[in-house]
Amino acid sequence: MLETHLRRAATVLMKSAIRIAPPDAREWGLAMRSELIHVEGAWSGLMWALGGATVMAKHALLSLIFPGRRPGIAPDGGLFAKNVSPRTAALVAGGGFVLAGLLFFAAPPFRQGMRVSLEAWSVVFHLRGLNAQPRLAALAKRAEMQHDPEGLVFVAARLSPWEARESARLAEEAVRLDPNLLWVHAVVAARQPQLPEIRQWVPGLERWDPQNALFPLIKATSIEMDHLKEASKLPPELWRSKLEEDRAWQSAMAAAFASQRFDDYSDRLKELDRRVVPRYGFNDPLALLLGGEPGITGYAYFDSQLYAKSLLRSGQTLESRGDRKGAAEKYWAVARFGQVIDSHRQPGFGLWASTTLQAMAYKQLQALSAKEGNHAEAALFSYLAAKFDPAGREQTSIREEWVFGREISSRNAAVLQISSLSVLIFSGFLVVAASILIADRLRGGQSRRARPGVTAIAFTSAVGLLVSSATIYLTYRPYWYIFQGAIVKGHWSQARDLLDFLMAIRFLPGYDLSVHLPVYFWAGVTLLGVTALLFILLRHFPGRPQVKKLQHNPRMP
């Protein structure tokens, strides 16, 4: 039984080897095959075939590298024979490259990388399908049908400001289905401060989670939004002073600065994401990480700074009147609020608010201590003021940890954008070239003159498609792992790199030459390589000797 299989395997191996062999070596392949049945022992037969196949493969390879190295031998259309049909070889190899390129689509990192990298191009090419908002709306529909409150929270926290009302509706529906999800009101309110529902939501939230600085901040932001409606009619200074004089705003900010803690519920949202993302297969990093950042917004940051400045001013007034204790209390109120926000260790505006406010307060406390002659305390406050000074930006690198660094992420984003565009361009060329070749074939191959050029374009595009696909896969793979780690396992330690990468990929390369120069250099090198390959192929095809028909070798059996 085994012997039969081995014999059969040996025969198949020899037959295959002969098929790929160049014409001048085929006779020898047949010679080895004819000896095969006389070889004693099945294993010896297989070894004989293996040796023969090696000889044939070597000749096939040599024929590919040094085409026509044995002139005068009758060609008959071998796969790797140069002077027989390089077009067939190019088409077969090109087909292999396309297949290999398409296989990348089976890999989740490639699919995600491709989708992410097309974000910037989607604006240029008006690809609406890449926008996350319609997919979020579809997810909301599914969640509503399944009465899934977590799915509704997931969408409500991420819909754009243009869909604020829908966001509020989904949040209310989610809380109706599961009252434990009340915190979604805070997440939505912080993102959409113009919502009228906020006035109803905030009292409930304050009862549910007292002493959280987020709710008075939301209230103050909402009041600021009302003022903003008149802002266009007033000069900025007047508008600002009108806001500062607003008692409701003052009261909200005072409550925020007196709060003992700050929680933007980002941890709860991340926990919810870990359950919802696999449930709905929503693997869009842009929508997940950039579309739904909870917490302190630019408005709240502005309000905090405005109120802190007014506190510091009143502290200075008290100081000038000789009330140093009262002044110190005002300064400490600002520093403490910065610490409260800082305790949550959130990035973005939260980080800016906490560090800026602390730096401002410590500067005042340093001056006050120096006036009191307490130099040791003054030195400490001086150190703290420098540490939190946003101008130094040192705290940013301490707080936000990178593995690759911002520049690498920016370059990787540019590489991915160029590669994804290359995939589109090469695919387009490939489709056109393949259509021409198929049409030509159906017509019986009448336009022979056009075929070498089209074949060369098809082959070059196949190479380009494979190289671009491999580049996308290899470049995006580390980010895919970071994304998986963050969303599935909750490991957010490396998310800074992914966030920087996603921020960079939303814009086309070119705005920063110092960062993107290497990208342009290698893109140029690749382009030159592809052009050279096309040039060689175009010269190669028309220059080959035309083989009219298969010639018979009388020596062969």
Add this chain to the structure above:
Amino acid sequence: MKTLRLSPETLAVLESFVEHPTDWRYGYELSRVTGLKSGTLYPILMRLEMRKLLEARWVATEDGVPPRHTYRLTPNGLEFARSKLAERHTTWSRQPALSKG
């Protein structure tokens, strides 16, 4: 023409042919006599044939069995083989003296 690289394996093949200069020999038979595997033997045969030192032909054997490729040295090949084998013999006969010295 480029001179043929005469490896010990090539010399073994030539020696095998010289022993029966008029006989047509099968590949498997040569493999058994010389102890060379197909992957070594056939490239040697191909090189010898390319340089017209070896002639090959297909011979029909019994019914139902594919024809076999057979080989023998051409007159030039025979002369070449004999001279090379003589050279080797001379070299080998000198080697012991050198090694002893």
